[in-house]
Amino acid sequence: MAEKFHTELKKLKADTLKMAKLGRFMLRTGVDALIRQDKELAASVVARKDEIHEMEVRIEEHCYQLIALNQPMAKDMRIIACTLKVITASLRIGRYGKSIANTVADLSTKPHIANLMSIPHMADLVIDMIDDAVAAYESDNLRLIEDLSSRDDTIDALRHSIFREGITYMMEDPKNISRCTHYIMVARYLERCADHACKIAENVQYMETGERVEIH
Amino acid sequence: MSESAIITTNNLNLWYHEKHALQSVSIKIPKNRVTALIGPSGCGKSTLLRCFNRLNDLIDHVKITGEITLDDENLHAPATDVVTLRKKVGMVFQKPNPFPKSIYENVAYGPRVHGICNKAELDKIVEQSLRHAAIWDEVKERLNDSALGLSGGQQQRLCIARTLAVEPEVILMDEPCSALDPIATAKIENLIERLKEDYTVIIVTHNMQQAARVSDYTGFMYLGKLIECGKTRQIFEHPKEELTENYITGRFG
Numbered sequence: 001m002a003e004k005f006h007t008e009l010k011k012l013k014a015d016t017l018k019m020a021k022l023g024r025f026m027l028r029t030g031v032d033a034l035i036r037q038d039k040e041l042a043a044s045v046v047a048r049k050d051e052i053h054e055m056e057v058r059i060e061e062h063c064y065q066l067i068a069l070n071q072p073m074a075k076d077m078r079i080i081a082c083t084l085k086v087i088t089a090s091l092r093i094g095r096y097g098k099s100i101a102n103t104v105a106d107l108s109t110k111p112h113i114a115n116l117m118s119i120p121h122m123a124d125l126v127i128d129m130i131d132d133a134v135a136a137y138e139s140d141n142l143r144l145i146e147d148l149s150s151r152d153d154t155i156d157a158l159r160h161s162i163f164r165e166g167i168t169y170m171m172e173d174p175k176n177i178s179r180c181t182h183y184i185m186v187a188r189y190l191e192r193c194a195d196h197a198c199k200i201a202e203n204v205q206y207m208e209t210g211e212r213v214e215i216h
Numbered sequence: 217m218s219e220s221a222i223i224t225t226n227n228l229n230l231w232y233h234e235k236h237a238l239q240s241v242s243i244k245i246p247k248n249r250v251t252a253l254i255g256p257s258g259c260g261k262s263t264l265l266r267c268f269n270r271l272n273d274l275i276d277h278v279k280i281t282g283e284i285t286l287d288d289e290n291l292h293a294p295a296t297d298v299v300t301l302r303k304k305v306g307m308v309f310q311k312p313n314p315f316p317k318s319i320y321e322n323v324a325y326g327p328r329v330h331g332i333c334n335k336a337e338l339d340k341i342v343e344q345s346l347r348h349a350a351i352w353d354e355v356k357e358r359l360n361d362s363a364l365g366l367s368g369g370q371q372q373r374l375c376i377a378r379t380l381a382v383e384p385e386v387i388l389m390d391e392p393c394s395a396l397d398p399i400a401t402a403k404i405e406n407l408i409e410r411l412k413e414d415y416t417v418i419i420v421t422h423n424m425q426q427a428a429r430v431s432d433y434t435g436f437m438y439l440g441k442l443i444e445c446g447k448t449r450q451i452f453e454h455p456k457e458e459l460t461e462n463y464i465t466g467r468f469g
Contacts, residue, residue: 002465002466002467005466006465006466006467071425072465073424073428073452073453073464073465074452074453074454074455074460074461074464074465075454075461075465076465077452077453078453078454209454210454211454
């Protein structure tokens with residue numbers, strides 16, 4: 001019985017990784033569509049919103065089923081607890097990718113102001129954080145996430161700088177208000193995605209060691 | 217374990233002939249708490265339990281070294297009276313074993329052996345013990361019926377009442393639910409929860425979910441050794457030892 005359960009647990013983790021990768025892909029592609037002002041690419045991100053939602057529901061149900069039928073303990077229990085958090089974070093990341101893709105239509109009529117400011121750089125850093133947090137979930141390697149807190153500080157600083165830069169362009173010319181508001185929102189979405197990477201990392205730490213830590 | 221201990225073993229070793237069944241076991245059993253001993257078959261958990269009321273004395277060729285204290289008194293000191301010890305440390309076994317007597321006589325037997333003959337006093341002890349064991353309402357109309365006519369779960373609660381009648385400090389339970397159905401098991405588990413207000417309970421079980429449900433502390437034993445002992449939540453949420461982890465997640469045992 002235990003063997004069957006552990007096989008199921010491996011499958012659960014594999015499914016969760018697929019979902020985390022889809023969330024990450026939606027964010028990466030959403031940002032790429034914004035950078036290139038590519039409405040078709042943006043539409044391809046929006047089209048996957050149901051898919052990621054269905055994945056979340058399916059994995060969540062699988063977790064409940066494993067709990068109800070096996071009463072898992074120790075690391076087995078912690079893997080399931082962590083998984084429930086990872087799928088929530090991944091869904092949010094995917095949805096922020098979709099939200100960013102949704103801005104592309106409005107932001108494709110004219111060239112970007114100041115080459116999107118620091119948004120492309122910020123997106124690269126956020127996606128690296130997500131990659132490391134998800135890789136730690138996959139490989140149990142906690143070293144990947146040990147500096148996540150200071151990386152999150154960098155993200156917060158970038159969001160703040162984009163906010164100030166955006167305000168400056170708005171004051172220069174009221175025609176920039178709509179575009180810069182979108183930029184500020186995108187920076188906010190990216191910052192939230194970094195927070196979700198930290199949440200994943202916190203739960204991976206719990207999964208591995210049983211200790212609760214705060215990463216932010 | 218920072219709580220005050222009622223039973224302490226220090227470097228306890230036990231051999232059955234050549235078999236080294238308990239190896240340097242040092243454990244503290246906190247007072248008024250439920251401590252569960254878990255581990256695969258043959259790991260020594262029942263042997264350890266039976267040390268606490270010297271039940272192993274009844275077996276030939278047993279050798280014990282190390283120390284066991286109850287209330288700071290050495291259980292193997294020459295002055296220790298085994299009858300008094302077993303009054304203080306009661307035991308409930310895997311299979312309910314009521315005497316082939318009436319329900320009343322089963323409970324009154326112990327107090328009588330210890331010299332209580334007054335009928336009114338015995339009546340009081342019988343009622344209190346049966347109430348404490350959560351079986352009074354089910355048997356109060358038929359106290360003179362044979363105990364053997366009760367269901368398995370009722371028999372087991374009667375055996376608990378019989379143990380309580382001599383006012384023990386510690387109750388040892390060796391797989392008390394393994395012969396019972398889930399409903400009778402739930403009744404015994406609820407009872408264990410209530411018993412710890414007045415007694416210290418030590419339970420041996422191979423049912424890990426049961427250990428997790430009923431106990432405050434859990435000790436994991438393997439091949440005669442106490443591998444890890446700590447708060448139940450810690451043992452089942454994040455055990456420190458890999459062996460414990462592997463056992464409670466069903467990787468062996």
